[in-house]
Amino acid sequence: MSSIRTLTRRAALVVAAVGAGFVLAACGGGSGDDNGSGHGAHASASASTAGAHNAQDVSFAQGMIPHHRQALEMARLADGRASSAAVKDLAARIEKAQDPEIKTMSGWLKAWGEDVPAAGGGMDGMEHSGSGHAGMPGMMGEADMTELENSSGKAFDTKFLALMVEHHQGAVEMAGVEKDKGRYGPAKTMADDIVTAQNAEIGEMNKLLGKGSGASGQSGSKG
Structure with missing residues (x-):
């Protein structure tokens, strides 16, 4: 029992x-x-994991914001200066695409407690001087920006296209680094979008310049 x-x-x-x-x-x-x-x-x-970010994500946003701002500055010069409807249309599309991306990246930086590059100064000025050129491929110097601002008609069209090709190639390079080394999902997605969209626009601009490929030079036949 x-x-x-x-x-x-x-x-x-x-x-x-x-x-x-x-x-x-x-x-x-x-x-x-x-x-x-x-x-x-x-x-x-x-x-x-989806919301995590690393130093590359911060660097991407802090670099691409002034890079995009300069592209907007260039695009806004087209109104009243460009003679080609194709150049005016391209400039409008660049502005429409990149302005919202600046706002999005600024939001990320604020959420991460990181500095947002100041508009019209600080980082922008540093990059124009050439000292930050290695980290910011494709950025225009003050001389190029002044020459573009003082151009009009077909001369503006050609200068704008040649400089914007170089500028876009720099953005594609920066976005490629983010795709490879970034961690934050939305930033990597934006980088992928930049590569796709700007490579397409590079092809479009080279066609307008009468080139099959290449970035620099101002000898394009049409604006």
Whole structure:
């Protein structure tokens, strides 16, 4: 009789232990941020990975904002100076695409607690001087910007296209680095969009310049 009681007691202890194990597993699955196997932990880890960023993401946004701003500055010069409807249309499309991207990247930097490059000064001025050219491919110097501003008609069209090809190639290069080394999903997606859109526009501009490929030079036949 005593042996039956002992077996019953043991069975009860096993059931209690198994039950406690389930309770612990349920608690662990809901709160783990590391390598928990529960669905809650997995979803939490996925969300944190999707929202995580690294130093390259910060560098991409802080560099691309002034780069885009200069493209907008160039594009806005087309109104009243360009003679070609194709150049005016291209300039309008550049402005429409890049202005919202500046706002988006500024939002990322604020959310990350990072500095947003000041408009019209600071980083922009530094890049124009040439000291930051290695880190900012395709940026125009003050002389080029002044010459573009003082041009009009077909001379403006040709200068604008030649400079914008170079500018776009720089943006594509910067975006390629972000695609390779960035971590933040939306930034990598934007970088991919920049590569696709600006490579297409480079092809369009080279056609307007009468070239099959290449970036620099002002000897294009048409504006």
